[in-house]
Amino acid sequence: MDSFQITAKKVVTLVMVIDKEQRKILLGYKKRGFGAHLWNGFGGKVEPGETVKDGAIRELKEEAGITVKPELIQKAGVLLFFFEHDPVGLECHVYKAYEYEGQIQECDEMRPQWFDIADIPYDQMWEDDKIWLPTLLNEQDPFFGKMHFKRKPVEGGDAMATASTTSKLSTAVAAPVESMSPTPFGAAQPKNGPYAMFMHHVERNLPSAPKEASLDGSIASFES
Numbered sequence: 299m300d301s302f303q304i305t306a307k308k309v310v311t312l313v314m315v316i317d318k319e320q321r322k323i324l325l326g327y328k329k330r331g332f333g334a335h336l337w338n339g340f341g342g343k344v345e346p347g348e349t350v351k352d353g354a355i356r357e358l359k360e361e362a363g364i365t366v367k368p369e370l371i372q373k374a375g376v377l378l379f380f381f382e383h384d385p386v387g388l389e390c391h392v393y394k395a396y397e398y399e400g401q402i403q404e405c406d407e408m409r410p411q412w413f414d415i416a417d418i419p420y421d422q423m424w425e426d427d428k429i430w431l432p433t434l435l436n437e438q439d440p441f442f443g444k445m446h447f448k449r450k451p452v453e454g455g456d457a458m459a460t461a462s463t464t465s466k467l468s469t470a471v472a473a474p475v476e477s478m479s480p481t482p483f484g485a486a487q488p489k490n491g492p493y494a495m496f497m498h499h500v501e502r503n504l505p506s507a508p509k510e511a512s513l514d515g516s517i518a519s520f521e522s
């Protein structure tokens with residue numbers, strides 16, 4: 299486990315927008331950067347001077363064009379990601395929102411699209427999402443998760459999606475969104491990104507949401 303020891307962490311956010319009535323979830327296709335070519339919630343680094351929640355709201359606006367009021371966005375959990383031989387872990391604060399304002403819009407980083415909750419493209423998402431996203435959707439939050447990743451070998455068919463993945467995506471149910479562009483599939487794409495999940499542990503139904511994780515992988519404090 300020494301190869302997973304971290305000495306620092308980066309705080310990032312992830313927002314899941316859910317339409318309870320229609321049983322749909324808004325995901326974004328990441329066009330570039332960390333996690334490129336995967337579907338995910340909206341989020342990114344928290345900037346100096348802003349709260350984690352404010353960072354989550356800002357990233358949602360930047361990446362999906364929509365606004366959520368601070369009182370209508372709820373902390374669903376914290377995930378701590380460890381990457382082998384990387385001394386910096388990711389502390390990812392996951393939020394959920396059932397209401398939003400504004401028009402959903404694509405940006406240069408993300409292409410938003412609604413998916414039926416029964417048809418979430420887990421095979422084109424970070425591998426850990428299938429572990430904790432059902433927890434959020436089933437309202438078994440707050441949760442705390444620890445996920446350990448190993449880098450996939452560059453060669454080998456396993457690390458690459460095949461044509462069948464492409465066709466699955468094209469059948470995903472989508473509600474109309476302004477200014478959509480086609481997903482640039484065609485060439486081989488990374489399946490679930492360049493990392494393989496090696497180990498995971500999730501605690502569900504916590505009495506309150508974790509606020510911060512310790513470098514040893516435990517919960518340091520809870521939201522008051």
Ligand SMILES: Nc1[nH]c(=O)nc2c1ncn2[C@H]1C[C@H](O)[C@@H](COP(=O)(O)OP(=O)(O)OP(=O)(O)O)O1
Nearest residue numbers: 310311312331332333340341342343379390424427
């Ligand atoms: N294993 C994982 N599972 C997951 O579901 N989301 C992950 C993940 N690892 C990282 N993320 C998400 C969290 C966060 O929204 C984003 C990483 O934040 P980054 O700041 O690196 O991303 P960006 O390139 O979007 O940065 P910004 O420039 O801050 O927008 O990727």
